[in-house]
Amino acid sequence: MSxxxxxxxxxxxxxxxxxxxxxxxxxxxxxxxxPFTPQRIxxxxxxxxxxxxRDAADPQRLPLIYWAGGIETAESLKQAGIEQIATAxxxxxxxxxxxxxxxxxxxxxxxxxxxxxxxRIAGRANVASATRRPWIDANGWRFVRNPAGKFYYDLPxxxxxxxxxxxxxxxxxxxxxxxxxxLTEAGAMIAFIKNLPGATHPAIADIGVIDDKSPExxxxxNLLTRRNLLxxxxxxxxxxxxxNIKLGxxxxxxxxxxxxxxxxxxxxxxxxxxxxxxRIYGTEMVICRLTxxxxxxxxxMLNYSxxxxxxxxxxxxxxxxxxxxxxxxxxxxxxxxxGANEPATEFSISKMGIYAxxxxxxxx
Amino acid sequence: MKRRTFVQLLAATPLATTIHANESKDVPKYKxxxxxxxxxxxxxxxxxxxxxxxxxxxxxxxxxxTKINGEVVREMMERGMREMTGEAKAIDSWRRFFTPEDIVGxxxxxxxxxxxxxxxxxxxxxxxxxxxxxVKPQQIYIYERFQNQIDQVNYSPYLPxxxxxxxxxxxxxxNNNQSYDPKVYVxxxxxxxxxxxxxxxxxxSQQLTKIINIPNMKDHGATGATGCxxxxxxxxxxxxxxxxxxxxxxxxSFVGALAAVEPLRSRTVLQIMDGLRGVWHAGPFAPTLKYVxxxxxxxxxxxxxxxxxxxxxxxxxxxxxxxxxxxxxRDEKTLxxxxxxxxxxxxxxxxxxxxxxxxxxxGNLGLGVHDIKKIEVKEIEV
Numbered sequence: 001m002s003x004x005x006x007x008x009x010x011x012x013x014x015x016x017x018x019x020x021x022x023x024x025x026x027x028x029x030x031x032x033x034x035p036f037t038p039q040r041i042x043x044x045x046x047x048x049x050x051x052x053x054r055d056a057a058d059p060q061r062l063p064l065i066y067w068a069g070g071i072e073t074a075e076s077l078k079q080a081g082i083e084q085i086a087t088a089x090x091x092x093x094x095x096x097x098x099x100x101x102x103x104x105x106x107x108x109x110x111x112x113x114x115x116x117x118x119x120r121i122a123g124r125a126n127v128a129s130a131t132r133r134p135w136i137d138a139n140g141w142r143f144v145r146n147p148a149g150k151f152y153y154d155l156p157x158x159x160x161x162x163x164x165x166x167x168x169x170x171x172x173x174x175x176x177x178x179x180x181x182x183l184t185e186a187g188a189m190i191a192f193i194k195n196l197p198g199a200t201h202p203a204i205a206d207i208g209v210i211d212d213k214s215p216e217x218x219x220x221x222n223l224l225t226r227r228n229l230l231x232x233x234x235x236x237x238x239x240x241x242x243x244n245i246k247l248g249x250x251x252x253x254x255x256x257x258x259x260x261x262x263x264x265x266x267x268x269x270x271x272x273x274x275x276x277x278x279r280i281y282g283t284e285m286v287i288c289r290l291t292x293x294x295x296x297x298x299x300x301m302l303n304y305s306x307x308x309x310x311x312x313x314x315x316x317x318x319x320x321x322x323x324x325x326x327x328x329x330x331x332x333x334x335x336x337x338x339g340a341n342e343p344a345t346e347f348s349i350s351k352m353g354i355y356a357x358x359x360x361x362x363x364x
Numbered sequence: 365m366k367r368r369t370f371v372q373l374l375a376a377t378p379l380a381t382t383i384h385a386n387e388s389k390d391v392p393k394y395k396x397x398x399x400x401x402x403x404x405x406x407x408x409x410x411x412x413x414x415x416x417x418x419x420x421x422x423x424x425x426x427x428x429x430t431k432i433n434g435e436v437v438r439e440m441m442e443r444g445m446r447e448m449t450g451e452a453k454a455i456d457s458w459r460r461f462f463t464p465e466d467i468v469g470x471x472x473x474x475x476x477x478x479x480x481x482x483x484x485x486x487x488x489x490x491x492x493x494x495x496x497x498x499v500k501p502q503q504i505y506i507y508e509r510f511q512n513q514i515d516q517v518n519y520s521p522y523l524p525x526x527x528x529x530x531x532x533x534x535x536x537x538x539n540n541n542q543s544y545d546p547k548v549y550v551x552x553x554x555x556x557x558x559x560x561x562x563x564x565x566x567x568x569s570q571q572l573t574k575i576i577n578i579p580n581m582k583d584h585g586a587t588g589a590t591g592c593x594x595x596x597x598x599x600x601x602x603x604x605x606x607x608x609x610x611x612x613x614x615x616x617s618f619v620g621a622l623a624a625v626e627p628l629r630s631r632t633v634l635q636i637m638d639g640l641r642g643v644w645h646a647g648p649f650a651p652t653l654k655y656v657x658x659x660x661x662x663x664x665x666x667x668x669x670x671x672x673x674x675x676x677x678x679x680x681x682x683x684x685x686x687x688x689x690x691x692x693x694r695d696e697k698t699l700x701x702x703x704x705x706x707x708x709x710x711x712x713x714x715x716x717x718x719x720x721x722x723x724x725x726x727g728n729l730g731l732g733v734h735d736i737k738k739i740e741v742k743e744i745e746v
Binding site for chain 2: 227228261262265268273280281282283284285305307308309310311312313337339346348350351
């Protein structure tokens, strides 16, 4: 983690040779700091504090494509609109000379990061499910659990754009190894993201989860995310949440989590659908992240179905005015049948592909 | 079993209704949201509650049942409509229901393709009569939920130019919602599904002024039999397959709950049950003739409950005749859920505990007459 953080940080606006010298010069000092690196600090914080620190450090965080190709492929990257890459250290200088922003990163460095799943619908017939909904491999819960984490995807063809969107939606520090055939699509997604209005709101949640770092708690987080049950990691039960979960407590015995899907359903019932900050109707294959600062809100909608969807209905708790909706592949998209009455605002998304971003302004 | 029934209207929220049609804890709570008010005389059960005209003809199909005789169908429909209304002329029977200004939807059933669907001949004859009343072809919509199904039935060659064919979704994939009305829906949580709403097709809620329901005589793995009620209810709303899961079905209550939602209830004014052919097992599908039977019958009425009450017996009698278990059989030993293949092979396998009680439930919601002793059946042979 530390090596990667240093490598990445050292590249900002500097030449490679100077970076190397600086690195060697400050190495002892940096090693001294190792126990206090952000990862350690974040571990002691709840996810909101960790997100705040992370976002302050890099408010415009974009997922980074790991490009193994030689400099002869530079033109294809330029055509795809990609200006920044991660690449092997021995290729970094050449790429910089070609005008790219480069993070030098060895293969081993990539693999020291936490590997993510390919975002997609996956068959998991042996996993209990409360409904007939397909299983989705999604990584949002990992990002929420570990906002300061360093991640990487190793993606098959056709999944790069979705992974870029997923990582961006959660502001994750993610490196993407993509199939070269996906370069154009990945570049288009990065361009779409760059064109979005700036917004760095904290995440909105209804549930607090005290993370004991166990796989069971991880799976509970996964299923909460999967059901758009918005949670934050907290260190102690937080009074602003109607539900606080601590596995192993009397209220939530560990045995209850043996079936995470049923457990998530229990949490949902305890929270009450009417009290949820977010509901999505018309699909069970769109996972959302909602952020907001009281005055404004941003809704990231990630569509894992692999198909375009139209007429998805969104219900947000609270009163919002009609805002701006942008869909990857569509540009501005319509917010239809808009209705804002206490206690909630509802609207339909005319159409969306794999990713849409909705920006709203609170109306009271 | 007699069920106590009542419908509670929440006066404080005029758009929202909570339906409690059964005291059983097994019946989910339904929140009905619609801005539409019922007509003075809702189409269901309409002007002829408890009345069913059953017109039979041996000549409506060829000997092996594979070809329909359009001329005989025309005569069957004329006789049925006249008998139902008491009019001397068929055109006057249709004028009782429709005016030239109406925008008319024809809810067909394309799920049992190719053998047990709303037949081209009955649909075409229905349209011919509507046009005779003065309804322009552009004001007529044949509708179904799924484009791929209605495409396979291929009504176009049988229709006058200008008649619309409408499907709400390209296929049963749950990614097309644009054709559903976000302001007319029933909300219920059956099995912990995330999407708890079933929305009415916009065509129904926003455009049509009248609807003709043309279901078939079909066995159904979840409802026992599917006829008028399920065709109009499950065929006019989104996200309905969620009511069956792991051998359990909430069709008992949901079929009637949906059919009762305004404006669907008020606008569905005529029921024409296509029983030329039927399917006695593995319905609602009929990809082969294996379970197809030939009632050679068309039933007419305005009361979907009364027609469906007769249908339950028709399907169950056919099953008994073939040595298959009753649609009322609730023995869990017959259950092999999620195994459509086993069900298709063996008429004594259920994939869901069937809920033929949905007809009685709908009757208790006021959609028609369920008590067989109170149903007046007029049988006609052509």
